Amino acid sequence: MMEKMVFGRYIPGDSFVHRLDPRSKLIFVFIFIAAVFLANNTVSYALLLAFTLLSILASKVRIGFLIGGLKPVMFLIAFTFLLHIFFTKEGDLLFQLGFLKIYEEGLRQGIYISIRFLVLVLMTSLLTLTTSPISITDGLEVLLNPLKKVKFPVHELALMMSISLRFIPTLMDETDKILKAQLARGSDISSGTMKERIQAVVPLLVPLFVSAFKRAEDLAVAMEVRGYRGGEGRTRYRQLKWDWRDTTALLILLAVIVALWFLRG
Amino acid sequence: MERILSLQDVRFTYTPDDPDGRHAVDGVSFDMHAGEWIAVVGHNGSGKSTLARLMIGLLFPQEGTVGLFGDTLTEDNLWEKRSQMGMVFQNPDNQFVGATVQDDVAFALENNGIPFEEMTLRVQNALKQVKMDTFLDHEPQHLSGGQKQRVAIAGALALRPRLLILDEATSMLDPQGREEVIRVILDLREKTGLSVISITHDLEEALLADRVVVMNGGRKFAEGTPQEVFLKGEALTELGLDLPFAMRLSALLGEQGIGTEPGTMTERKLVEQLWTLRSNR
Ligand SMILES: Nc1ncnc2c1ncn2[C@@H]1O[C@H](COP(=O)(O)OP(=O)(O)OP(=O)(O)O)[C@@H](O)[C@H]1O
Ligand SMILES: [Mg+2]
Numbered sequence: 001m002m003e004k005m006v007f008g009r010y011i012p013g014d015s016f017v018h019r020l021d022p023r024s025k026l027i028f029v030f031i032f033i034a035a036v037f038l039a040n041n042t043v044s045y046a047l048l049l050a051f052t053l054l055s056i057l058a059s060k061v062r063i064g065f066l067i068g069g070l071k072p073v074m075f076l077i078a079f080t081f082l083l084h085i086f087f088t089k090e091g092d093l094l095f096q097l098g099f100l101k102i103y104e105e106g107l108r109q110g111i112y113i114s115i116r117f118l119v120l121v122l123m124t125s126l127l128t129l130t131t132s133p134i135s136i137t138d139g140l141e142v143l144l145n146p147l148k149k150v151k152f153p154v155h156e157l158a159l160m161m162s163i164s165l166r167f168i169p170t171l172m173d174e175t176d177k178i179l180k181a182q183l184a185r186g187s188d189i190s191s192g193t194m195k196e197r198i199q200a201v202v203p204l205l206v207p208l209f210v211s212a213f214k215r216a217e218d219l220a221v222a223m224e225v226r227g228y229r230g231g232e233g234r235t236r237y238r239q240l241k242w243d244w245r246d247t248t249a250l251l252i253l254l255a256v257i258v259a260l261w262f263l264r265g
Numbered sequence: 266m267e268r269i270l271s272l273q274d275v276r277f278t279y280t281p282d283d284p285d286g287r288h289a290v291d292g293v294s295f296d297m298h299a300g301e302w303i304a305v306v307g308h309n310g311s312g313k314s315t316l317a318r319l320m321i322g323l324l325f326p327q328e329g330t331v332g333l334f335g336d337t338l339t340e341d342n343l344w345e346k347r348s349q350m351g352m353v354f355q356n357p358d359n360q361f362v363g364a365t366v367q368d369d370v371a372f373a374l375e376n377n378g379i380p381f382e383e384m385t386l387r388v389q390n391a392l393k394q395v396k397m398d399t400f401l402d403h404e405p406q407h408l409s410g411g412q413k414q415r416v417a418i419a420g421a422l423a424l425r426p427r428l429l430i431l432d433e434a435t436s437m438l439d440p441q442g443r444e445e446v447i448r449v450i451l452d453l454r455e456k457t458g459l460s461v462i463s464i465t466h467d468l469e470e471a472l473l474a475d476r477v478v479v480m481n482g483g484r485k486f487a488e489g490t491p492q493e494v495f496l497k498g499e500a501l502t503e504l505g506l507d508l509p510f511a512m513r514l515s516a517l518l519g520e521q522g523i524g525t526e527p528g529t530m531t532e533r534k535l536v537e538q539l540w541t542l543r544s545n546r
Contacts, residue, residue: 132364134364134365134368162364163362165364166361166362166363166364166405169404169405169406170358170405170406173406214359215358215359218354218356218359218360219359219360219362221323221354222354222359222360222362223362223372224323225321225323225347225351225352226351226362226372226373226376226420226421226424227344227347227348227373227376227377227424228372228376229344229376233378234375234376234378235374235375235378235379235380235381235384236375236381237367237368237371237372237374237375237381237384237385237388238368239381
């Protein structure tokens with residue numbers, strides 16, 4: 001099941017998009033999300049869709065893979081589409097089957113909303129697919145740096161994120177081990193009533209929590225021994241480099257926004 | 266020779282408010298010279314880890330002093346002293362901070378404000394020293410325990426410490442992983458004159474040390490070269506400690522009337538004595 005999930009997964013590569021600085025990608029996606037709401041007619045939606053497809057091409061992520069992995073989201077998109085088709089009753093009547101009436105405006109709104117949704121999901125997936133979680137963390141840390149002035153704990157938050165990311169696989173392994181250990185003792189979480197199953201999960205969670213706390217304690221000591229005492233006076237090993245690609249990407253986005261502005265009705 | 270570490274009558278209890286509380290470390294003193302390798306052995310709960318924590322200022326003694334590189338360790342010089350030491354713990358997973366091998370090695374350097382250019386050099390170097398330089402971008406979950414432990418050592422070495430403390434750093438590794446790690450440290454000591462304190466349950470490892478400190482119930486039970494210490498034989502087994510394999514074997518051989526020289530500790534020496542046994546007669 002995990003293998004097919006696209007959301008939040010990272011696929012290493014060396015395309016144009018992969019090589020962008022995480023900062024420019026983050027800025028890009030945030031501006032893009034806002035810009036999506038500029039579109040309001042067929043041409044502007046077509047432009048959005050075309051631009052998104054181009055971005056996917058530039059990332060060399062296989063479109064089939066993207067679409068395949070977004071099936072759960074597709075379901076949601078289809079649902080909103082149907083909702084619009086059946087409940088918007090404006091414009092000419094296009095089609096009628098018994099009590100089912102489809103109006104022109106309904107169809108149009110349905111398509112627009114679907115495109116908007118699709119484009120947002122594709123672009124954000126593209127960000128996580130082409131940027132390692134640790135780079136996203138780095139990018140966020142640098143971008144949010146100004147917030148330090150208002151005492152927002154940027155460094156601590158970024159460190160928390162990167163340590164959580166680092167320990168996800170470790171804790172998954174651990175869960176697996178505990179699960180097997182409890183199975184060997186006759187626990188069964190895959191059958192029985194809901195109540196029984198929930199009760200069976202408790203002996204899984206308790207050891208997991210105990211070991212997570214133990215790990216956290218060990219890690220804190222290991223960090224202290226290696227001289228960690230907060231963000232003050234620290235240097236960075238992971239350097240972010242802004243180059244021509246990043247400027248180009250943002251300029252292209254700017255051009256698209258200007259075009260959207262003129263094309264919208 | 267320069268004194269790297271000097272413990273004087275160090276006493277520490279985890280329960281200072283409890284008047285009958287046991288002392289985890291109870292009046293321990295010893296000195297260590299630059300370039301020395303000291304092994305600390307003792308049964309579980311004998312205070313070895315507590316001792317290590319006192320040395321690196323994770324804990325401060327209630328009585329006595331810990332001297333490091335010529336000064337007494339205090340809250341004020343703690344970070345400066347710590348930047349000259351490294352410590353590696355038992356569990357390879359719980360001390361891996363970075364997302365990848367190179368990030369983890371750089372962690373202590375980042376904390377100490379080393380500039381970027383210098384950092385890349387040192388990370389490379391440290392990883393070369395532990396023979397992990399081809400694993401730069403590997404994530405911890407794709408490394409074996411021994412490899413993770415070597416990365417942890419590289420992380421400590423990158424700071425160019427004068428003193429390296431290993432708290433059962435090899436105990437979760439298989440014999441091969443253990444040997445890898447020990448060989449790396451022996452090698453480094455040869456090349457850089459690093460001082461090493463290694464807390465261990467592995468007696469063959471303790472035999473490699475210049476000096477062995479035996480802990481028992483928070484007190485120092487014995488101290489001396491491995492030869493001197495392990496000759497106490499019975500007294501050590503009474504503390505729940507094992508003796509090196511060659512010693513146990515030679516004792517058993519003795520019961521069978523095959524006399525070997527007392528104090529034979531390494532397999533090699535024992536083998537040598539055995540095959541020359543006949544020819545000497
Ligand atoms: N965090 C703690 N809080 C309270 N007591 C502790 C703590 N850590 C250790 N102790 C106690 O201090 C004593 C010495 O423990 P220490 O961990 O130093 O032993 P050790 O020689 O390292 O043992 P092991 O070989 O099992 O690692 C033990 O009696 C232990 O119960
Ligand atoms: Mg211990």
